[in-house]
Amino acid sequence: MVTKDIRWYIESLEKAGELTRIQAKVDYNLELGHIAKLAEERNGPALVFENVGDYEISVLSSMYTSARRLAIALGADENSSLCELARFWATRTHHPVAPTYISSDEAQVYENTFEGKEADVLKHIPVPQLYPEDGGRFIGTAISVVTKDPNSDWINVGTYRSQVFDGKTLGLQPLKGKDSDLHIQAARKKGLDRIPAAFVFGSDPLLFLTASTLFGRGLCEYDMVGALREEPMVLTTGKYSGLPIPANAEVVIEGDLMINDLKLEGPFGEYTGYYSGTPSPKVWLDVKRVSYRDNAVFPISTVGRPTTDIHYIQALNRAGTLWGELEDMRIDGIKSVYFLPEATGRFVVVVSVDQKYPGHAEQVGMAVLGSSTGHYGVKYVILVDGDIPADDLPRVWWAIATRSAPDRCEIIKRGRSTALDPSLPINARDITSKMILNATIPWEWKEKPALIELDPQMVEQVKSRWTELGLANVLPL
Ligand SMILES: Cc1cc2nc3c(=O)[nH]c(=O)nc-3n(C[C@H](O)[C@H](O)[C@H](O)COP(=O)(O)O)c2cc1C
Numbered sequence: 001m002v003t004k005d006i007r008w009y010i011e012s013l014e015k016a017g018e019l020t021r022i023q024a025k026v027d028y029n030l031e032l033g034h035i036a037k038l039a040e041e042r043n044g045p046a047l048v049f050e051n052v053g054d055y056e057i058s059v060l061s062s063m064y065t066s067a068r069r070l071a072i073a074l075g076a077d078e079n080s081s082l083c084e085l086a087r088f089w090a091t092r093t094h095h096p097v098a099p100t101y102i103s104s105d106e107a108q109v110y111e112n113t114f115e116g117k118e119a120d121v122l123k124h125i126p127v128p129q130l131y132p133e134d135g136g137r138f139i140g141t142a143i144s145v146v147t148k149d150p151n152s153d154w155i156n157v158g159t160y161r162s163q164v165f166d167g168k169t170l171g172l173q174p175l176k177g178k179d180s181d182l183h184i185q186a187a188r189k190k191g192l193d194r195i196p197a198a199f200v201f202g203s204d205p206l207l208f209l210t211a212s213t214l215f216g217r218g219l220c221e222y223d224m225v226g227a228l229r230e231e232p233m234v235l236t237t238g239k240y241s242g243l244p245i246p247a248n249a250e251v252v253i254e255g256d257l258m259i260n261d262l263k264l265e266g267p268f269g270e271y272t273g274y275y276s277g278t279p280s281p282k283v284w285l286d287v288k289r290v291s292y293r294d295n296a297v298f299p300i301s302t303v304g305r306p307t308t309d310i311h312y313i314q315a316l317n318r319a320g321t322l323w324g325e326l327e328d329m330r331i332d333g334i335k336s337v338y339f340l341p342e343a344t345g346r347f348v349v350v351v352s353v354d355q356k357y358p359g360h361a362e363q364v365g366m367a368v369l370g371s372s373t374g375h376y377g378v379k380y381v382i383l384v385d386g387d388i389p390a391d392d393l394p395r396v397w398w399a400i401a402t403r404s405a406p407d408r409c410e411i412i413k414r415g416r417s418t419a420l421d422p423s424l425p426i427n428a429r430d431i432t433s434k435m436i437l438n439a440t441i442p443w444e445w446k447e448k449p450a451l452i453e454l455d456p457q458m459v460e461q462v463k464s465r466w467t468e469l470g471l472a473n474v475l476p477l
Helices: 006-015 031-040 067-074 081-094 179-189 205-211 220-228 307-329 361-369 393-403 458-463
Strands: 019-022 046-049 058-061 114-117 138-140 144-148 154-160 162-166 169-172 194-202 234-237 244-246 249-265 280-292 298-301 334-339 348-353 380-385 409-418 433-439
Touching: 006 046, 006 067, 006 298, 006 393, 019 205, 031 046, 031 058, 046 361, 058 138, 067 081, 067 205, 067 234, 067 307, 081 220, 081 307, 081 334, 138 154, 138 169, 144 179, 144 205, 144 458, 154 205, 154 220, 162 249, 169 249, 179 249, 194 244, 194 280, 194 298, 205 220, 205 307, 234 298, 244 249, 244 458, 249 298, 307 334, 307 348, 348 361
Parallel strands: 019 046, 058 298, 348 380, 380 433
Antiparallel strands: 046 058, 114 280, 138 162, 144 154, 144 194, 162 169, 169 280, 194 249, 234 244, 249 280, 334 348, 409 433
């Protein structure tokens, strides 16, 4: 099979000097996660842990903790900035590419497959406990959960955290209004108490990136991987679930998602840098079949405090999707879009806009907050003029200092929040206020502040004397 998979990605990272293999034996309980997090916080490489306890399956961590790694996954120029990768994403995702299928007997993911008592995830998969106060071992961090709308053909693939309750029982946390939650709500309305689900790990590295993207209703992430890759994914039909799953996944866990008889799940050390709160009732997977490739590699994300894997992922996929949405709305003049990984990759977005008419910047601010990407979790939209790239943070701060005025900013009192926002009281996190921080010069001003520019002729003259001035060695031009 020629399609890209996690092994292709590992090989590519290794060639680029972006991956280190750890052969020493490590413990799944805290040790593995702490090694990964400490390495990530020092801008370390992606890691393959080849010996986790007595497990045969190895673990891949820190897949996306830099723009370069994301560029390699996307097949983009390796020197691209996050903003340039977002542009790449926005362009490619306009053209979905549907997957193709092979039979399940040909699919690598079924090279090893277990049912009944043997389908016990803890027997096979080195699931880590990442943080001391986590409710347990979390299998779903770099996870892609496949479900189907009970009323249509809509297949969704989403990333939602999953806690191991025991080897046959896995909690799942699709938050309110997420696509798989909509499938669950529809199933409940039909009187169902379970729906089939498949938990997928590995396959094309873009699957996890797209599964954690808010594409909006009705779109299938498999088509978006095809769009980004410009070639179809190869799927097969799940032997237990009947759902489409990637033929080259490393690990697939199939079962029934129990949607009424909920179980307490959490807490978990979340991407905000805080634990998610006290345990709360969640849906759970009754595991029926565990399958994996020969020499499987199990991917994880350390989640937790910024700035690591999940923050880069969110910064990329949210900026790319939002940029595409603003284009779909036919809003002119968008120069660049940037979600700050340091601000968790989701709460703060900067948009650079070339204003062409009165109220243009304000239109962009409101469009961001009304979009599929921007309506959820974004609290601050910072607008800057087109002369400032959205990711040029020193100049963004300069614009905030010199072009914004508090009474030209808008506070929106009610908008959709995320249950994980620690700035809100734990029992009131559905709704948040939002702010459009307008740091643009008002378009309608006849007399705009005069920018200081250097005299171009004098610049040339000074450059020609740079060596004579003794500056060439200390400050090459
Ligand atoms: C590592 C990681 C963990 C995540 N965990 C959750 C989670 O537990 N629950 C949730 O609703 N969203 C979670 N998200 C965000 C969702 O993946 C994201 O909102 C995505 O759009 C969900 O897919 P959907 O739009 O198809 O519902 C997580 C994202 C990442 C990258």
